[in-house]
Amino acid sequence: MNAYWSGFDLHSHSTCSDGRLSPTELVQLAASEGVHTLSLTDHDTVQGIPEARQAAEAAGIGLIAGVEISTTWSGCNVHIVGLNLDIDNPVLVEGLKEQQAARQKRAEIIAEKLSSLGVENFLQKAESVAKGAELGRPHFAQVLVDEGVVENMPEAFKKYLGAGKKGDVKSLWPTVEKAVEWIKAAGGVAVVAHPLHYKMTNMKRRALLKAFKDAGGEAMEVVSGSQQSRDQTNYMAQLAKEYDLAASVGSDFHFPSQWQKPGKTNHLPETVNPVWMLWQDEPAH
Numbered sequence: 297m298n299a300y301w302s303g304f305d306l307h308s309h310s311t312c313s314d315g316r317l318s319p320t321e322l323v324q325l326a327a328s329e330g331v332h333t334l335s336l337t338d339h340d341t342v343q344g345i346p347e348a349r350q351a352a353e354a355a356g357i358g359l360i361a362g363v364e365i366s367t368t369w370s371g372c373n374v375h376i377v378g379l380n381l382d383i384d385n386p387v388l389v390e391g392l393k394e395q396q397a398a399r400q401k402r403a404e405i406i407a408e409k410l411s412s413l414g415v416e417n418f419l420q421k422a423e424s425v426a427k428g429a430e431l432g433r434p435h436f437a438q439v440l441v442d443e444g445v446v447e448n449m450p451e452a453f454k455k456y457l458g459a460g461k462k463g464d465v466k467s468l469w470p471t472v473e474k475a476v477e478w479i480k481a482a483g484g485v486a487v488v489a490h491p492l493h494y495k496m497t498n499m500k501r502r503a504l505l506k507a508f509k510d511a512g513g514e515a516m517e518v519v520s521g522s523q524q525s526r527d528q529t530n531y532m533a534q535l536a537k538e539y540d541l542a543a544s545v546g547s548d549f550h551f552p553s554q555w556q557k558p559g560k561t562n563h564l565p566e567t568v569n570p571v572w573m574l575w576q577d578e579p580a581h
Contacts, residue, residue, distance in 0.1 A: 336362055536569075
């Protein structure tokens with residue numbers, strides 16, 4: 297394996313969305329784990345990028361400005377990561393403002409749908425957990441744990457907040473095409489996040505990749521997290537080649553105690569074209 301292909305983690309989260317570490321703490325942890333190039337890809341916000349940049353400079357690692365945008369495609373909630381973005385681009389800025397409004401409305405609907413669980417002031421408690429960050433399902437999950445409705449966060453998702461459950465609200469998100477448009481306007485590379493995480497058939501997954509490619513998307517996560525088997529990685533690599541998509545890799549890090557550490561993923565197969573080759577000759581935004 298080419299040594300240059302290790303040390304990249306292009307999918308991670310901070311307290312600016314639903315992660316547990318500040319951008320500075322995240323960068324410091326990544327550096328300590330051998331990551332030489334990190335992308336902070338908080339959900340629907342680039343708020344943490346300036347702090348992460350400063351921390352990365354201090355730690356001596358590269359920081360790729362990123363974001364993870366929630367979309368709806370064919371009835372499924374699909375996440376599109378944007379990498380190497382100009383975070384001040386007006387099209388992206390306006391798009392993310394729309395996303396923040398959609399997140400707030402979604403949070404209100406989630407709280408209403410789960411009101412039968414007996415948690416008083418559910419929305420306000422989730423906002424308190426979020427501490428000003430973009431509201432997401434993990435914040436509601438933490439409230440369910442704190443209130444004793446469930447024992448832990450995995451149980452909260454399994455029963456109430458996971459895909460297809462009562463608290464999984466999708467209809468407010470933009471299309472995949474719209475997210476790709478925002479990312480490309482900002483000079484970034486659009487990436488399909490964790491393609492294996494979506495509950496869809498292989499045929500439908502292929503249709504998603506085709507629609508994404510047709511919309512101008514350029515890459516997909518061939519490796520996401522540390523629980524991916526070699527066979528799964530090889531299948532993702534096959535799809536990347538088939539749809540002429542570059543390959544990305546990321547831990548999708550959220551929590552120090554409940555997630556794999558940054559950079560602790562399987563390596564990309566050498567049969568694919570790594571996504572960072574798309575910007576290696578250009579300055580990072």
